[in-house]
Amino acid sequence: MTLSIVEKSQAKELPNEEAQKVLGYSSMEEFLKVIERRAFHMARMATGNNDTAMDIVQDSMYKLVEKYADRTAQEWKPLFYRILNSKTIDYYRRKAVRDRVFPWSRYTSNGDSDQNVDIVDLTPGRISDTPDEMLMRTQRIDKLTQSVNALPRRQREALMLRCWEGMSTIETAEAMKCSQGSVKTHYSRAMHTLRDLLEDYNYD
Amino acid sequence: MTNQIEHQLETALQQDLHHLENETEARDVFRLAQARNRALSQNGSSRKKGFIPTLGASLASILLVAFFFFQEAPVSLNNETVSELNRADSAFEFDDENVELYEDLDFYYWLADNEQGATG
Numbered sequence: 001m002t003l004s005i006v007e008k009s010q011a012k013e014l015p016n017e018e019a020q021k022v023l024g025y026s027s028m029e030e031f032l033k034v035i036e037r038r039a040f041h042m043a044r045m046a047t048g049n050n051d052t053a054m055d056i057v058q059d060s061m062y063k064l065v066e067k068y069a070d071r072t073a074q075e076w077k078p079l080f081y082r083i084l085n086s087k088t089i090d091y092y093r094r095k096a097v098r099d100r101v102f103p104w105s106r107y108t109s110n111g112d113s114d115q116n117v118d119i120v121d122l123t124p125g126r127i128s129d130t131p132d133e134m135l136m137r138t139q140r141i142d143k144l145t146q147s148v149n150a151l152p153r154r155q156r157e158a159l160m161l162r163c164w165e166g167m168s169t170i171e172t173a174e175a176m177k178c179s180q181g182s183v184k185t186h187y188s189r190a191m192h193t194l195r196d197l198l199e200d201y202n203y204d
Numbered sequence: 205m206t207n208q209i210e211h212q213l214e215t216a217l218q219q220d221l222h223h224l225e226n227e228t229e230a231r232d233v234f235r236l237a238q239a240r241n242r243a244l245s246q247n248g249s250s251r252k253k254g255f256i257p258t259l260g261a262s263l264a265s266i267l268l269v270a271f272f273f274f275q276e277a278p279v280s281l282n283n284e285t286v287s288e289l290n291r292a293d294s295a296f297e298f299d300d301e302n303v304e305l306y307e308d309l310d311f312y313y314w315l316a317d318n319e320q321g322a323t324g
Contacts, residue, residue, distance in 0.1 A: 028244065029240070029244055032240045032243070032244070033240065036236045036237075036239075036240060037225045037226075037228045037232075037233070037236065038225050040228070040232060040236055041221075041224055041225055041228070050232065054232070054235055054236070054239065057236065057239060058239035058242070058243065061239055061240060061243035062242075062243045062246065064243070065243045065244060065246060066246060137220065137223060140220055141220055141223070141224050144217065144220055144221075163214055163217055163218055163221070164217075164218065164221045164222075166218075191210050191213065191214065194213065194217070195209065195210065195213055198213065
Protein backbone atom coordinates (compact mmCIF):
# COMPACT_ATOMS: atom_id res chain seq x y z
CA MET A 1 0.00 0.00 0.00
CA THR A 2 1.49 3.31 -1.00
CA LEU A 3 0.51 6.78 0.01
CA SER A 4 1.74 8.51 -3.07
CA ILE A 5 -0.45 11.61 -2.79
CA VAL A 6 0.37 12.17 0.85
CA GLU A 7 4.02 11.54 0.16
CA LYS A 8 3.95 14.07 -2.64
CA SER A 9 2.21 16.67 -0.52
CA GLN A 10 4.54 16.09 2.42
CA ALA A 11 7.68 15.45 0.50
CA LYS A 12 10.06 14.79 3.35
CA GLU A 13 9.72 12.84 6.54
CA LEU A 14 9.34 15.13 9.52
CA PRO A 15 11.83 14.68 12.34
CA ASN A 16 10.33 13.74 15.71
CA GLU A 17 10.28 17.22 17.21
CA GLU A 18 8.78 18.76 14.11
CA ALA A 19 6.20 15.96 13.79
CA GLN A 20 5.24 16.58 17.42
CA LYS A 21 4.78 20.28 16.65
CA VAL A 22 2.87 19.87 13.37
CA LEU A 23 0.89 16.69 13.96
CA GLY A 24 0.60 16.69 17.75
CA TYR A 25 2.28 13.30 18.04
CA SER A 26 5.58 11.70 17.15
CA SER A 27 5.30 8.18 18.54
CA MET A 28 2.72 5.49 17.88
CA GLU A 29 1.52 5.65 21.49
CA GLU A 30 0.90 9.38 21.29
CA PHE A 31 -0.88 8.97 17.97
CA LEU A 32 -3.21 6.31 19.37
CA LYS A 33 -3.91 8.44 22.43
CA VAL A 34 -4.85 11.37 20.21
CA ILE A 35 -7.07 9.37 17.92
CA GLU A 36 -8.69 6.63 20.03
CA ARG A 37 -11.70 8.48 21.44
CA ARG A 38 -12.66 10.00 18.11
CA ALA A 39 -12.26 6.66 16.37
CA PHE A 40 -14.39 5.00 19.03
CA HIS A 41 -17.24 7.50 18.60
CA MET A 42 -17.04 7.23 14.83
CA ALA A 43 -17.28 3.45 15.05
CA ARG A 44 -20.12 3.74 17.57
CA MET A 45 -22.05 6.05 15.29
CA ALA A 46 -21.52 3.63 12.42
CA THR A 47 -22.47 0.47 14.34
CA GLY A 48 -24.78 1.76 17.06
CA ASN A 49 -23.11 -0.50 19.59
CA ASN A 50 -20.44 0.28 22.19
CA ASP A 51 -18.87 -3.17 22.36
CA THR A 52 -18.72 -3.60 18.61
CA ALA A 53 -17.18 -0.14 18.25
CA MET A 54 -14.59 -1.01 20.88
CA ASP A 55 -13.71 -4.24 19.03
CA ILE A 56 -13.37 -2.40 15.74
CA VAL A 57 -11.09 0.25 17.26
CA GLN A 58 -8.97 -2.37 18.99
CA ASP A 59 -8.59 -4.42 15.80
CA SER A 60 -7.65 -1.28 13.90
CA MET A 61 -5.02 -0.37 16.49
CA TYR A 62 -3.58 -3.89 16.34
CA LYS A 63 -3.36 -3.86 12.59
CA LEU A 64 -1.81 -0.40 12.46
CA VAL A 65 0.86 -1.31 15.00
CA GLU A 66 1.52 -4.70 13.47
CA LYS A 67 1.72 -3.62 9.84
CA TYR A 68 2.52 0.05 9.68
CA ALA A 69 4.46 1.01 12.80
CA ASP A 70 7.54 1.54 10.67
CA ARG A 71 5.81 4.10 8.43
CA THR A 72 6.27 7.82 8.96
CA ALA A 73 4.06 9.57 11.50
CA GLN A 74 2.31 11.55 8.72
CA GLU A 75 1.05 8.34 7.15
CA TRP A 76 -0.51 6.89 10.28
CA LYS A 77 -3.71 8.89 10.28
CA PRO A 78 -4.95 8.06 6.75
CA LEU A 79 -3.82 4.46 7.22
CA PHE A 80 -5.62 4.15 10.53
CA TYR A 81 -8.88 5.51 9.15
CA ARG A 82 -8.61 3.28 6.11
CA ILE A 83 -8.27 0.28 8.42
CA LEU A 84 -11.13 1.54 10.61
CA ASN A 85 -13.41 1.94 7.59
CA SER A 86 -12.58 -1.49 6.26
CA LYS A 87 -13.20 -3.06 9.68
CA THR A 88 -16.55 -1.29 9.84
CA ILE A 89 -17.45 -2.63 6.40
CA ASP A 90 -16.43 -6.11 7.55
CA TYR A 91 -18.79 -5.69 10.48
CA TYR A 92 -21.67 -4.75 8.16
CA ARG A 93 -20.98 -7.78 5.99
CA ARG A 94 -20.87 -10.17 8.95
CA LYS A 95 -24.02 -8.61 10.35
CA ALA A 96 -25.82 -8.96 7.02
CA VAL A 97 -24.91 -12.65 6.85
CA ARG A 98 -25.87 -13.20 10.51
CA ASP A 99 -29.20 -11.45 10.02
CA ARG A 100 -29.94 -13.67 7.02
CA VAL A 101 -28.97 -16.89 8.78
CA PHE A 102 -30.39 -15.98 12.21
CA PRO A 103 -33.19 -13.48 11.50
CA TRP A 104 -34.08 -13.20 15.20
CA SER A 105 -30.59 -11.93 16.08
CA ARG A 106 -31.38 -8.46 14.76
CA TYR A 107 -33.96 -8.08 17.51
CA THR A 108 -31.61 -9.15 20.26
CA SER A 109 -28.22 -7.73 19.32
CA ASN A 110 -29.06 -4.11 18.58
CA GLY A 111 -28.12 -1.42 21.04
CA ASP A 112 -26.17 -1.64 24.22
CA SER A 113 -27.20 -3.61 27.22
CA ASP A 114 -27.74 -1.47 30.29
CA GLN A 115 -27.49 -4.48 32.58
CA ASN A 116 -24.64 -4.65 35.08
CA VAL A 117 -23.57 -1.09 34.40
CA ASP A 118 -22.00 0.71 37.31
CA ILE A 119 -23.33 4.25 37.55
CA VAL A 120 -19.82 5.49 38.35
CA ASP A 121 -18.71 4.23 34.96
CA LEU A 122 -21.24 6.48 33.30
CA THR A 123 -19.67 9.56 34.79
CA PRO A 124 -18.47 11.84 32.03
CA GLY A 125 -14.76 12.63 31.88
CA ARG A 126 -15.25 16.36 32.31
CA ILE A 127 -18.12 18.48 33.60
CA SER A 128 -17.81 22.05 32.47
CA ASP A 129 -21.33 23.07 31.54
CA THR A 130 -24.37 24.03 33.52
CA PRO A 131 -27.15 21.41 33.66
CA ASP A 132 -29.25 23.30 31.08
CA GLU A 133 -26.35 23.53 28.66
CA MET A 134 -25.52 19.88 29.20
CA LEU A 135 -29.11 18.85 28.54
CA MET A 136 -29.34 20.93 25.39
CA ARG A 137 -26.04 19.65 24.12
CA THR A 138 -27.00 16.06 24.88
CA GLN A 139 -30.21 16.49 22.90
CA ARG A 140 -28.33 18.05 20.02
CA ILE A 141 -25.77 15.27 20.01
CA ASP A 142 -28.52 12.63 20.06
CA LYS A 143 -30.16 14.26 17.08
CA LEU A 144 -26.83 14.66 15.34
CA THR A 145 -26.02 10.99 15.94
CA GLN A 146 -29.37 9.92 14.47
CA SER A 147 -28.88 12.16 11.45
CA VAL A 148 -25.32 10.98 10.84
CA ASN A 149 -26.52 7.38 11.09
CA ALA A 150 -29.10 8.13 8.42
CA LEU A 151 -26.39 9.15 5.94
CA PRO A 152 -25.10 6.68 3.34
CA ARG A 153 -21.85 5.06 4.42
CA ARG A 154 -19.49 6.93 2.09
CA GLN A 155 -21.06 10.28 2.92
CA ARG A 156 -20.76 9.51 6.61
CA GLU A 157 -17.08 8.58 6.20
CA ALA A 158 -16.35 11.80 4.30
CA LEU A 159 -18.17 13.87 6.92
CA MET A 160 -16.39 12.20 9.82
CA LEU A 161 -12.94 12.55 8.33
CA ARG A 162 -13.30 16.05 6.92
CA CYS A 163 -15.47 17.72 9.55
CA TRP A 164 -14.54 15.85 12.71
CA GLU A 165 -11.01 14.71 12.12
CA GLY A 166 -10.19 17.84 10.16
CA MET A 167 -8.34 15.91 7.47
CA SER A 168 -7.56 17.56 4.14
CA THR A 169 -9.29 16.42 0.95
CA ILE A 170 -6.06 14.67 -0.05
CA GLU A 171 -5.77 12.74 3.20
CA THR A 172 -9.47 11.90 3.17
CA ALA A 173 -9.15 10.58 -0.38
CA GLU A 174 -6.29 8.36 0.75
CA ALA A 175 -8.22 7.10 3.74
CA MET A 176 -11.37 6.44 1.70
CA LYS A 177 -9.46 5.00 -1.25
CA CYS A 178 -11.16 7.27 -3.77
CA SER A 179 -10.47 10.44 -5.75
CA GLN A 180 -10.47 13.93 -4.28
CA GLY A 181 -13.47 14.78 -6.48
CA SER A 182 -15.45 11.93 -4.93
CA VAL A 183 -14.55 13.15 -1.44
CA LYS A 184 -15.84 16.63 -2.27
CA THR A 185 -19.04 15.20 -3.71
CA HIS A 186 -19.67 12.90 -0.74
CA TYR A 187 -18.93 15.67 1.74
CA SER A 188 -21.11 18.22 -0.02
CA ARG A 189 -24.04 15.77 -0.22
CA ALA A 190 -23.60 14.87 3.43
CA MET A 191 -23.72 18.53 4.46
CA HIS A 192 -26.81 19.14 2.31
CA THR A 193 -28.60 16.16 3.82
CA LEU A 194 -27.62 17.17 7.34
CA ARG A 195 -28.81 20.71 6.75
CA ASP A 196 -32.23 19.32 5.83
CA LEU A 197 -32.31 16.79 8.65
CA LEU A 198 -31.11 19.25 11.28
CA GLU A 199 -33.45 22.10 10.44
CA ASP A 200 -34.09 22.93 14.05
CA TYR A 201 -30.46 22.38 15.03
CA ASN A 202 -29.43 25.43 16.99
CA TYR A 203 -26.30 26.59 15.21
CA ASP A 204 -26.96 30.30 14.79
CA MET B 205 -26.03 32.69 2.03
CA THR B 206 -26.14 28.93 1.60
CA ASN B 207 -22.39 28.72 2.08
CA GLN B 208 -22.64 30.76 5.24
CA ILE B 209 -25.34 28.48 6.64
CA GLU B 210 -23.28 25.42 5.74
CA HIS B 211 -20.23 26.93 7.35
CA GLN B 212 -22.21 27.66 10.54
CA LEU B 213 -23.57 24.13 10.53
CA GLU B 214 -20.09 22.73 9.98
CA THR B 215 -18.71 24.75 12.90
CA ALA B 216 -21.55 23.69 15.17
CA LEU B 217 -21.09 20.05 14.18
CA GLN B 218 -17.38 20.25 14.88
CA GLN B 219 -18.00 21.74 18.31
CA ASP B 220 -20.57 19.13 19.24
CA LEU B 221 -18.49 16.24 17.93
CA HIS B 222 -15.44 17.43 19.84
CA HIS B 223 -17.60 17.81 22.90
CA LEU B 224 -18.89 14.28 22.46
CA GLU B 225 -15.30 13.09 22.24
CA ASN B 226 -14.31 14.91 25.42
CA GLU B 227 -17.30 13.55 27.29
CA THR B 228 -16.43 9.93 26.65
CA GLU B 229 -17.51 7.73 29.54
CA ALA B 230 -14.80 6.74 32.01
CA ARG B 231 -15.48 3.06 31.34
CA ASP B 232 -14.88 3.51 27.60
CA VAL B 233 -11.75 5.59 28.19
CA PHE B 234 -10.38 2.81 30.36
CA ARG B 235 -11.18 0.14 27.78
CA LEU B 236 -9.59 2.22 25.04
CA ALA B 237 -6.43 2.59 27.11
CA GLN B 238 -6.38 -1.18 27.62
CA ALA B 239 -6.84 -1.77 23.90
CA ARG B 240 -4.04 0.69 23.11
CA ASN B 241 -1.65 -0.96 25.53
CA ARG B 242 -2.45 -4.38 24.18
CA ALA B 243 -1.88 -3.22 20.62
CA LEU B 244 1.41 -1.57 21.54
CA SER B 245 2.65 -4.53 23.58
CA GLN B 246 2.46 -6.91 20.64
CA ASN B 247 6.02 -7.28 19.36
CA GLY B 248 5.07 -7.97 15.78
CA SER B 249 6.23 -11.54 16.01
CA SER B 250 2.92 -13.07 17.01
CA ARG B 251 2.71 -14.78 13.65
CA LYS B 252 6.32 -15.92 13.82
CA LYS B 253 5.65 -17.43 17.25
CA GLY B 254 2.91 -19.58 15.81
CA PHE B 255 4.83 -20.25 12.66
CA ILE B 256 7.63 -22.33 14.22
CA PRO B 257 5.41 -24.96 15.96
CA THR B 258 3.25 -25.20 12.85
CA LEU B 259 6.27 -25.76 10.67
CA GLY B 260 7.64 -28.32 13.15
CA ALA B 261 4.36 -30.23 13.25
CA SER B 262 4.16 -30.24 9.44
CA LEU B 263 7.70 -31.56 9.06
CA ALA B 264 7.09 -34.23 11.70
CA SER B 265 3.96 -35.37 9.85
CA ILE B 266 5.83 -35.56 6.57
CA LEU B 267 8.64 -37.56 8.17
CA LEU B 268 6.15 -39.93 9.79
CA VAL B 269 4.33 -40.55 6.52
CA ALA B 270 7.65 -41.04 4.73
CA PHE B 271 8.78 -43.50 7.42
CA PHE B 272 5.66 -45.64 7.06
CA PHE B 273 5.84 -45.43 3.30
CA PHE B 274 9.41 -46.73 3.21
CA GLN B 275 8.58 -49.32 5.85
CA GLU B 276 5.86 -50.59 3.56
CA ALA B 277 8.17 -50.91 0.58
CA PRO B 278 10.47 -53.75 1.86
CA VAL B 279 7.42 -55.77 2.89
CA SER B 280 6.07 -55.65 -0.62
CA LEU B 281 9.54 -56.53 -1.90
CA ASN B 282 9.58 -59.54 0.42
CA ASN B 283 6.21 -60.61 -0.86
CA GLU B 284 7.47 -60.41 -4.36
CA THR B 285 10.52 -62.40 -3.42
CA VAL B 286 8.37 -65.00 -1.71
CA SER B 287 6.06 -65.28 -4.65
CA GLU B 288 9.04 -65.60 -6.95
CA LEU B 289 10.41 -68.36 -4.75
CA ASN B 290 7.05 -70.12 -4.79
CA ARG B 291 7.01 -69.82 -8.51
CA ALA B 292 10.52 -71.30 -8.64
CA ASP B 293 9.42 -74.15 -6.38
CA SER B 294 6.43 -74.93 -8.49
CA ALA B 295 8.62 -74.73 -11.54
CA PHE B 296 10.90 -77.22 -9.91
CA GLU B 297 7.99 -79.44 -8.98
CA PHE B 298 6.51 -79.34 -12.43
CA ASP B 299 9.56 -79.43 -14.63
CA ASP B 300 9.54 -82.11 -17.37
CA GLU B 301 11.43 -84.92 -15.56
CA ASN B 302 9.21 -84.77 -12.48
CA VAL B 303 6.05 -84.82 -14.58
CA GLU B 304 7.24 -87.96 -16.33
CA LEU B 305 8.07 -89.54 -12.95
CA TYR B 306 4.52 -88.90 -11.73
CA GLU B 307 3.07 -90.20 -15.03
CA ASP B 308 5.08 -93.44 -14.66
CA LEU B 309 4.28 -93.86 -10.98
CA ASP B 310 1.35 -96.20 -11.68
CA PHE B 311 3.65 -98.41 -13.74
CA TYR B 312 6.17 -98.62 -10.91
CA TYR B 313 3.45 -99.54 -8.40
CA TRP B 314 2.20 -102.29 -10.78
CA LEU B 315 5.76 -103.55 -11.27
CA ALA B 316 6.37 -103.66 -7.53
CA ASP B 317 3.10 -105.58 -6.99
CA ASN B 318 4.03 -108.08 -9.73
CA GLU B 319 7.48 -108.66 -8.25
CA GLN B 320 6.02 -109.25 -4.83
CA GLY B 321 3.48 -111.70 -6.32
CA ALA B 322 6.22 -113.56 -8.20
CA THR B 323 8.48 -113.92 -5.18
CA GLY B 324 5.58 -114.55 -2.79
